[in-house]
Amino acid sequence: MKKIVVAGEILVEIMADSPGDGFRVPIALTGPFPSGAPAIFIDQVARMGQPCGMISMVGDDDFGRVNLDRLAADGVDVSAIGIDPDRPTGSAFVRYRPDGARDFVFNIRHSACGALPKGAAVEALLNAADHLHVMGSSLSSPDIIAFNIAAARAVRARGGTVSFDPNLRKEILGARGVAEAMRSVLSLTDLFLPSGEEIMLLTAAQTSEGAVEELLASGIRAVVHKQGAAGVTYHDATGRRFVPAFRVDEIDPTGAGDCFGGAFVALWLRGEGIERALTLAAAAGALAVTKRGPMEGAAHLEEIAAFATAQGRAV
Template sequence: MSALDILAIGEPLYELAEAEIGGERVYRPGFGGDISNLAISAARTGARVGIFSHLGDDRFGHAFRDLWDREGIDRSTVRSPKGTKTGLYVISYGEDGHAFSYLRDGSAASRVTPEDLPLDAIGRARLIHVSGISQGISSSAADAVFAAIAHARAHDTLVSYDTNYRPALWPLDRARAVINAAMAGADIARPSLDDARELTGLQTPDEIADFYLGLGCRLVVMTLGRDGVFVATPQERRGIPPRRVDAVDATGAGDCFGGAFLAEWLRHGDPFEAAAYGNAAAALKTLGQGAVATSPKRSEVEAFIADGTLPRRSASTLALRS
């Protein structure tokens, strides 16, 4: 494995998204999982990206390998232990938006242990990215993330951590303890405002930024939903307004933002410009359904930022991109 800009560590999930074709309800296959979504977004933005995870010894695992190969993502550290399965989820759509059902218990990724970590790849990457989901899927996976963070810090590899708090994975008290402890080893805190309110007990973006900077993070990049992004360093804070589009599906938009932000920040080092770039990428991602099919390429994001040009594809075409 050559040196990477970003090594994402966690669980990919195969996607089945509800759709109506010819008056019949069907489930369209696709790809998800926060770290895979982020990796694809970063790769399409031009970063050198790799993934570490375990996939099932099944057709879904093989499909992920093919996807990552098409996207130019290094998967040389990915393993498929014999007899294991890939986790999956189902997206249903209704008047209140989208809902998720998960089938991930005992997945291959949840069985990862600290002994499985690709230490050489972690030490050579510019940045590793992990999340609350990476730790919430099992105790051994949580331990593996702590070990990855410790190894990264010992080798001057940056650490990005997205809270991605999912109540279905673990109780709030445990999630709060684990995530906050992991954040203390991170360089970049990537909470959503809703997650951060749950995990810190604080309410305003400024209070929450103070909390994460106080843990030792050097950069806080907090997504605010419809209100854009709040970026804080020890020296400066700014709200970055959202880009407005006629959204079709927000599934994976936060992951798309994260990947685009990290790739752009690693490219030039300005977190405020990178957040504006990430906002534009996330807006374009919502133009079609699915977690990664509509994740945009750099040329598309740059055209949108320059003059509002949208990709020349219909939402239905976008939905089939992956």
Template sequence: MIYTAGEMLAEFVSHEIGCTLQKTTTFSGPYPSGAPAIFIDQVARVGGAAAVIGAVGDDPFGEMLRHRLATDGVDISHLHTSKTLTTGTAFVSYFEDGSRTFVFHMDGTAADDFAAIPTLPQGSTLHISGASLGNPNIRAMIEGMLAQMEGRGTVSYDPNIRPELMRDPSVRQVIDQIITRCDIFLPSDSDIAALYPGQTAETVILDLLEAGKKIVVVKQGANGVLGSDGTAMIRLPALAVHEVDPTGAGDCFCGTLIGLLDQGRPFKEALAAANIAGALHVTRRGPMEWNPTLSDINEHLEIAPA
């Protein structure tokens, strides 16, 4: 079983490029969102055994999240419903260069209000999204879950580094702890630049594999993906698509990769499928409005040679 934990959010996406969330304009939403939610939904969409740990409010946004995750096959038995706090929210606007600005409402909402943390079964996989680490309550929960995984299963980590997190010593300490502990490391190019300035993606991959990681993959956006499981270094080009909304593409990539690996798929096959899934994901507005199924992915899939 693959578990993840963290913020469950309702997201609203601006249609106007460059509005900076400072003017009245047109938005779409609410959409089910939150990096852990996007990831675990995609695990289920590709047939993986998936469970989520988090909280939503007893409100329409919370019901939307519960319904989407359960309908797609995620075990929501550890998704707490708060009777006193509302579901967390996020608002996002894009710029011409593809960058984004967000306004999050998580602190003091159901997004960081948790019931007791369950003990994960032996042999479980725990996926950690770095986007969750900025919230102290969520960070503490993740630290507790990481501690119980010692000798019990696999830990995968998508750093999703933000500059403000790197400036917070308490957060940076946890980031370093997770990098040391994780078995599967899934950074982006920008994560590599923040964590290992001046080093190439290939050098970081080789160094971390030598240090004991089982799999290291670097997501490179329009340049595709580079990764290894300790055998060959595999580089795959990106699928050419029309980008509508990039939010959640990395989480979709990770959900596909981890979901397929957990089902026993070979690394090269799982990596190629994840590369396609991340590209397809950006072609519709909304952070998980196209978490593609295996059938969707297979329409575009060709296993590239190493």
């Protein structure tokens, strides 16, 4: 099977126990949970039984070990995850507002994952990659942007493929060079996985339909438009397919899109039928929200298929 590689942030997430606005008064918190959008994505890929690896940095601390232990146990190749002796593992503090929106306090740029490791292990993993997945949340510094773009070019030059999830956060969207970096990655993308209004962000279109036309005309092979509880729509040159969302009791929505992406990319690379891949990926995303903690709901393929079948979906 094809090997999927992602390069980006590894964090711990620490969650407020009560809804509210921000962190301006002392409140109860729970964590650390293993996290980071690319880490959640690649953990789900591993749980699908797909060969995969990650390039990142963690600190020489318990927060780093929480992540390394989890990823390695689930089958991720962690040989290219470096340990920074001087900087701590990244962190994200999150608090949900009563309306479901979230406030974050991130320590990424000045943490261990603010840079990527170099050396033989990184080169070996990249050389083994058949597919590169890029997360918009990882495009947080000029060096990491340059690394992802160079890696995407190298993978495509030898016949591999690239997927791109913009995964926007308002806390990083305004950073210098991020919008330009996203356009550069988009120009190298085979499979695009935007959520909601992200589908129009990097186009001149005023509607999602117009955005899809523009994206496919630019050379992207397929667009998977994630719409949360409204379902997911797949577009390619042959037409569109829609799959409704699964209905579950939501405990924590963080990581749902990353788990969807990990499941779908793995199945897409295996040549699964699109409707089956969409259905199983939607089931993976649904299962992700049923547990507290961004990576805690990642499930194995057998669990995902059993859940979908129990919900009356043919897989």
